[in-house]
Amino acid sequence: MDHSRTIIHIDLDCFYAQVEMNKNPSLRTVPLGIQQKNIVVTSNYTAREFGIKKCMLIPEAKKLCPSLVLVNGEDLHDYRQTSYKVTNLLQKYTPLVERLGLDENYLDVTTLINEKLNQKSDLKLVGNVFGDTSDKCECGCTERLIIATTVAQEIRDVIKSELNLTSCAGIAHNKLLAKIAGARHKPNQQTVVFPNSALELILSLNAPNDIPGIGRALFEQLKCIGVETIEELQNVDLKRLETVLGQDKAKLVHELSLGIDKSGVKPTGKPQSIGLEDSCRSISVETEVKIKLEQLLNRLLLLVEEDGRVPKTIKLTVRKFNKDNKMSHRETRQCNVNPSIFSSSQPNKEAKIMTTIMHLFNRIIDVKKPYHITLLGLSFTKFQEPPKNTLASFLRKDLEVQSVLSIENQNGVEDAESPVPSTSKLAPTEGESPTPSPKKLKLTNLVSKKRCFEDYYEDCESPSKLKVADLCLDSVSCPPDADKEVFKELPKEVQKELWEDYKRRRASEMNFCSSQVKKTKPNTLLNYFIRNN
Known part of the structure; x- marks a missing residue:
């Protein structure tokens, strides 16, 4: 078994709530919930003491905690800005940083740890340990992971001092175990797991769908062949698993149940797409659709301006609700846009882009027939770098x-x-x-x-x-x-x-x-x- 890598998983505590508390310090001492539509998407730990959970309906949350303070979190601008600041800090330790949403990051610190190992510094384990530490591996991974606990603590201290954000960390020899270990002790703590405790850590989870990479839909497929526990998944015949998942996926899922994860940390560059979605009550009038899309476009143009690149394609997403069968389904349409339209000197660019968006909308929806829309989304893709002010570009223009x-x-x-x-x-x-x-x-x-x-x-x-x-x-x-x-x-x-x-x-x-x-x-x-x- 290969234990040569050293992975740290950083997870920011109640991220949205921390950003709001930094903006308004008076919120630190009160139960705080972040509201999106009619749901509490996250809350601070003061609110969690009352039983507030993620994605809880607001009426239910208010019943549990009448003093709950709600802050609207539908505009993700500040959260994105803070998230990229965290990633920039992490990239000072290693270029191998993989973003996972706005509040999680994987770091492959193998090179840094090997350098510190050669310095023959004193080994000091920091934070919590999962499992038995008496059985040491002969490949040297124990020493590497102990050094990594010191690095993880240093990283968390820098995030706290520079951005005033607390975080949790998991340290292991692969991404899967690092993520699971980091969730063992919260908030503002860290946990390391050594290879000899990998199976024990996996078995500590409640069900197969608690393993990262195995979702609810996949769990339902496993139930079809009688696999309902992690131990059953570990012992199932691989050929039997292949009948419902296929050869490659069956092998991957089986390895995950054993704590084996061969995937590497993939450095995250700029996003391939920038988009926004907004669910809403049923809309049946084209003018209301246009107003909603204009709001999304204005917010989206701010994100594109901050990104610095120029998009070449725009995509529209519409979720339609069928009142006959009570079902919803999404449809998308996209088309290319002239990159020059995003120039700061371009007059009425919003109106010109809206013309294209409404053209896409009319390709999805026949406005002459009744329709009910419950979600609208816009995104830009296929980015290119903006033209530089060089002599060549001057000559091309003039x-x-x-x-x-x-x-x-x-x-x-x-x-x-x-x-x-x-x-x-x-x-x-x-x-x-x-x-x-x-x-x-x-x-x-x-x-x-x-x-x-x-x-x-x-x-x-x-x-x-x-x-x-x-x-x-x-x-x-x-x-x-x-x-x-x-x-x-x-x-x-x-x-x-x-x-x-x-x-x-x-x-x-x-x-x-x-x-x-x-x-x-x-x-x-x-x-x-x-x-x-």
Whole structure:
């Protein structure tokens, strides 16, 4: 068994409540609950003494604790800000920090512990220990974990001194055991578990769904094969487990029941998506939907601005309630947005984004039919770094292009590289056949088509006046008969649809013009004798 890693799990005590108590110190001495809708999502330990639990209904909580003070916690802005401050502190000890929600973090401190081990410092165990400590492992993990208890205490002290937040810590040789151990003693304490006590720690849990990674749905599947306790899960035949979970998942679940977790700590970068959701009472009017989405968008734009990156995709989530079968289900739609719309100099960007959002909404909901919405959500994904103020970006914005490789992408017309001669200059010379040669015939047709369409394209910009910023390879050209500013803000899917429609109309016109050009007879030997007869 590999015990070479050293993992610390940091869990902030009643995180939302601590943030609110730091903002308003008078709340420290009163029972405090954080309210979201009609639920107490968390509370401080003073309130928990009255029996207040997570996700308890407010009327029930008030009955248990009439003096309960409620603070609205639906706006997560301050919680997110504080959470990232904690993560930044942890990254000073190791780059291997994995965020788990807003209030938990895993740290792989293996390298740091090995460095301290080489320094031959005195071993001093700090905090609580789970299980028997007399049976030491020969691989050296006992010494490493003892040193890790000192590091964990130091980390918790720094979080307390710099951010005024208390926390719990679990120390073990893998993520699973560290998380379970950290929950053994709360609040503001830490616990270490050595490998020889891993099975004992797992068996101390009440049921298989108390093991991190095994949720309620998975537990219901286990019940189908008669597995209802952790001991039964540890002893179940793997082949039998595979019949309901599949080979890979069965092996993973069985290993978790034995305290085995081979997953590594994955460094957490910036989030891949930034989103907000808001459940609500049934909404059946489009104007109310728009008001709710505008509120979500304004809050979401603040988060995007703080993140610093620019999103390229927006996603809308709608939860619909069916009054006939009393069931709810979610639907989502997404589309690309022009990153330039998020520029600080962009006027009315909220209104432009809302146009796209309502377009997505109308793709999910037929407003002509009755509907009942109980949740709305918005999120931005596919982020890119904002453009830097470099000379290259300045030139891209302000310099005009002097040459273009392909004009087809902009206006759909393929001009000749050199000026086309007038048809009056194509008259045959003496002794020459009055029928034009194939090359001249091709030029004649090209000139005819160009004249046919010169009015149609009079609004198209000259290639020499096109800016570099407008020549993106993945951009969609604006049809000459459309408003460019409006077209620019439309979703890519709508832009492509309009462009394809324009190309079809253009092809039809070109075919018509081609049919109007009088086709001359080719220069054949038969035609020569006919003309000279």
